[in-house]
Amino acid sequence: MNGNFPIMRAIARIADIEEANSRQAQSRVAPALRLVVCIAAILLVSLSRNAAFVLLLIAVELVRMALLSPERIRRIVLRLPLPVLMTALLMLPAVFLGSPRSMLTVTMKVFCAVLLLAVLNEKLTWREVTGGLAALHLPPLVVLTLDTTVRFVVLLGRYSDRILEAVSLRRVGRKNWKNAATGGILGTTWLKSQQMAQANAEAMTCRCFAGVYKKRPNLAAAKDRKKELTANLAYALLLPALLVFFFYSQGLV
Amino acid sequence: MQMDEIIRCQDVSFSYPGSGEKALDGVNLAIPRGCCAVLEGPNGCGKSTLFRILLGLDFPDRGSYCFDGVQITRKNMKDEAFAASFHKKIGFVFQNSEVQLFTDSVEHEIAFGLDQLGLPEEEVRAKTEQAILEFHLEKVRERAPFHISGGEQKRTAMAAVFAMEPLVIVLDEPLSGLDEEGQDFVRGLLKKKRDAGTTLVVATHSRELAEDLADLRIRMDRSHRIVDIG
Numbered sequence: 001m002n003g004n005f006p007i008m009r010a011i012a013r014i015a016d017i018e019e020a021n022s023r024q025a026q027s028r029v030a031p032a033l034r035l036v037v038c039i040a041a042i043l044l045v046s047l048s049r050n051a052a053f054v055l056l057l058i059a060v061e062l063v064r065m066a067l068l069s070p071e072r073i074r075r076i077v078l079r080l081p082l083p084v085l086m087t088a089l090l091m092l093p094a095v096f097l098g099s100p101r102s103m104l105t106v107t108m109k110v111f112c113a114v115l116l117l118a119v120l121n122e123k124l125t126w127r128e129v130t131g132g133l134a135a136l137h138l139p140p141l142v143v144l145t146l147d148t149t150v151r152f153v154v155l156l157g158r159y160s161d162r163i164l165e166a167v168s169l170r171r172v173g174r175k176n177w178k179n180a181a182t183g184g185i186l187g188t189t190w191l192k193s194q195q196m197a198q199a200n201a202e203a204m205t206c207r208c209f210a211g212v213y214k215k216r217p218n219l220a221a222a223k224d225r226k227k228e229l230t231a232n233l234a235y236a237l238l239l240p241a242l243l244v245f246f247f248y249s250q251g252l253v
Numbered sequence: 254m255q256m257d258e259i260i261r262c263q264d265v266s267f268s269y270p271g272s273g274e275k276a277l278d279g280v281n282l283a284i285p286r287g288c289c290a291v292l293e294g295p296n297g298c299g300k301s302t303l304f305r306i307l308l309g310l311d312f313p314d315r316g317s318y319c320f321d322g323v324q325i326t327r328k329n330m331k332d333e334a335f336a337a338s339f340h341k342k343i344g345f346v347f348q349n350s351e352v353q354l355f356t357d358s359v360e361h362e363i364a365f366g367l368d369q370l371g372l373p374e375e376e377v378r379a380k381t382e383q384a385i386l387e388f389h390l391e392k393v394r395e396r397a398p399f400h401i402s403g404g405e406q407k408r409t410a411m412a413a414v415f416a417m418e419p420l421v422i423v424l425d426e427p428l429s430g431l432d433e434e435g436q437d438f439v440r441g442l443l444k445k446k447r448d449a450g451t452t453l454v455v456a457t458h459s460r461e462l463a464e465d466l467a468d469l470r471i472r473m474d475r476s477h478r479i480v481d482i483g
Binding site for chain 2: 127131147148155195196199202203205207208209
């Protein structure tokens with residue numbers, strides 16, 4: 001694409017990342033449980049009044065990150081600098097106002113929270129996240145909206161990428177083709193999105209959908225479900241472990 | 254109406270809102286139960302519009318459409334229970350499978366309709382497994398439907414509809430976008446379903462498929478009418 005339209009290219013690339021994620025071996029731990037533990041960890045990091053708890057979590061997450069593939073590690077590392085630098089910048093006045101430790105603590109907490117989310121993001125696909133949210137009894141309409149949104153982002157990203165390719169193959173001798181074509185591509189993509197939304201709604205209606213997005217049936221075999229249960233129980237133990245260490249590190253026990 | 258007719262359209266005319274032209278003009282059609290009807294005609298002759306009416310997605314401006322002895326109208330399709338029971342009996346495979354698939358994995362796509370029918374989880378699982386095997390989707394069962402190939406998407410869309418075991422299955426261009434192997438598979442499958450007594454309504458540009466399958470050949474032309482039934 002010769003470096004043109006970086007936003008469109010980025011959107012189209014979501015498809016590849018999602019595909020790569022969905023091809024990884026599926027974890028036996030329930031996405032809902034992963035979400036709960038991650039949210040609890042972020043909350044405890046926010047509430048923590050000293051560095052011990054935060055540092056421990058950073059260490060654990062770095063170990064988990066190290067077990068991932070190089071490509072995934074690269075993606076996580078690329079996500080970290082911006083929020084951390086922004087926080088450091090915003091907290092900079094604290095140093096001059098005589099409270100340098102505040103800057104360090106807050107920046108470290110942000111680093112830990114972003115790291116937790118980035119690792120979670122690599123462990124779960126978007127559809128697992130929405131599945132997890134459904135299992136946590138989020139309103140079905142919200143889950144349906146999230147599911148449909150990501151699907152459309154992927155499909156429309158791919159669609160606009162195809163048009164972009166067609167445009168670049170036909171650009172001959174016109175320097176400002178980019179400006180002329182952008183409106184056309186966006187307009188066509190918008191029209192396509194409307195058509196797709198209508199076809200999608202009709203397909204759902206034809207398969208007896210009456211407005212209630214039910215929880216997805218568990219299609220795992222009974223044997224696999226036993227293994228899943230064991231893995232979930234083991235993972236669930238992380239929650240009390242986190243709480244115990246949090247209270248211990250805060251000197252509350 | 255004869256007792257063995259499952260679909261009957263009587264003098265059906267339809268125009269899309271805002272369009273002065275008729276998309277269907279006085280269409281009369283009767284399809285017997287267990288019959289394979291093949292609809293042929295040039296692009297833009299009204300095949301897809303007729304399908305939308307058969308599926309209760311649009312309603313005739315004039316004339317009537319009866320399915321299994323019951324008239325399908327805008328008013329009774331607003332009743333959710335009626336609409337659900339109607340869609341339980343008639344399934345639709347879109348020409349463009351990509352827009353028909355909306356769940357997070359192939360197996361959930363197949364299970365979606367079964368789940369909506371309110372079947373017990375064990376039955377949903379058993380029927381899903383059966384459909385996965387029948388349509389050779391074992392390798393892609395856990396993948397997102399929008400990441401699989403066109404042929405696999407078509408098979409997934411068909412599996413999702415066929416697993417619900419409707420009385421009538423409407424297929425719009427079932428061979429489009431398929432390679433030879435895929436076309437042979439679909440052709441064989443449709444023959445099997447026809448022989449098993451499922452009513453099929455198929456729109457196609459393939460003469461070979463029409464000759465292979467059709468108990469009833471329906472031809473439409475650019476006047477948006479049925480010009481030949483035989």
